[in-house]
Amino acid sequence: MAGRLRAPTGRYAGKSAAERQAERRRRFLDAALELFGGAPGYRATTVAALSEAAGLSTRQFYEAFRTLEDVLAALHLQVNDWAEEAVLTAFTGARDLPLEDRVTAVFRAYAGNVTADPRRIRITFVEIIGVSPRLEEQRLARRSRWVDLICAEATAAAARGEAAPRDYRLAATAFIGGVNGLLHDWSAGWVEAALDEVVEELVRQLLGILRPQGWQPGGSRAA
Structure with missing residues (x-):
């Protein structure tokens, strides 16, 4: 079914889906602070580069953010x-x-x-x-x-x-x-x-x- 990717449900490694989603969101924000606030800056950063810096996938990016x-x-x-x-x-x-x-x-x-x-x-x-x-x-x-x-x-x-x-x-x-x-x-x-x-x-x-x-x-x- 077409549409935005949905995060998985259920517990994994002792964490709920919501907890895992919150942790991934924090990792993306930590990576953004480094890339947007330093080099190369917001305008030169790509979704792929941010995902790599966060140690996550682009699929996980689109589960947490739209853009x-x-x-x-x-x-x-x-x-x-x-x-x-x-x-x-x-x-x-x-x-x-x-x-x-x-x-x-x-x-x-x-x-x-x-x-x-x-x-x-x-x-x-x-x-x-x-x-x-x-x-x-x-x-x-x-x-x-x-x-x-x-x-x-x-x-x-x-x-x-x-x-x-x-x-x-x-x-x-x-x-x-x-x-x-x-x-x-x-x-x-x-x-x-x-x-x-x-x-x-x-x-x-x-x-x-x-x-x-x-x-x-x-x-x-x-x-």
Whole structure:
């Protein structure tokens, strides 16, 4: 019967069909991180090359994915999930700290996670660009999640009297673009600075947004 290949059912080597399928999917994503995030890159990788790198067959590829673009989409989401998890963990650990210390902890966690593996930066900031309208929509949607996170935390800080009360969405959107650009340029060697210096600069910029000139704790402005 014509149609997409179906994965086998039943248990084998102590694993269910679903467990084996999940393991093969992980192996394809691991191989994609290596090939898409390094050499030769997404556009020069074939299904056959990816399958060989994963130690699997092309038949098994089509049991897990429809196209290489599906693999890139899944990998992009995974890389963002890793960074988001690191940030949320940092937020939890720094919840009771002063604003500057909270911001520093969060950006150190984000920058450390993203830059720990240059392949992740390439997936997030290079390979995903210009592939298709679908992936562009996904990229912007994930960036919007980061904007939402900053807006939520900034609004909470304003409610505590730690930051100026305002609509932060426009500023947060501009700031996230700057974060992405700086981290990409730093990873590419175009910015001569230690990672700690990059984090300190990002912290200064965000604090400048949260606490504009003339603003004082408690919500008032200097006369």
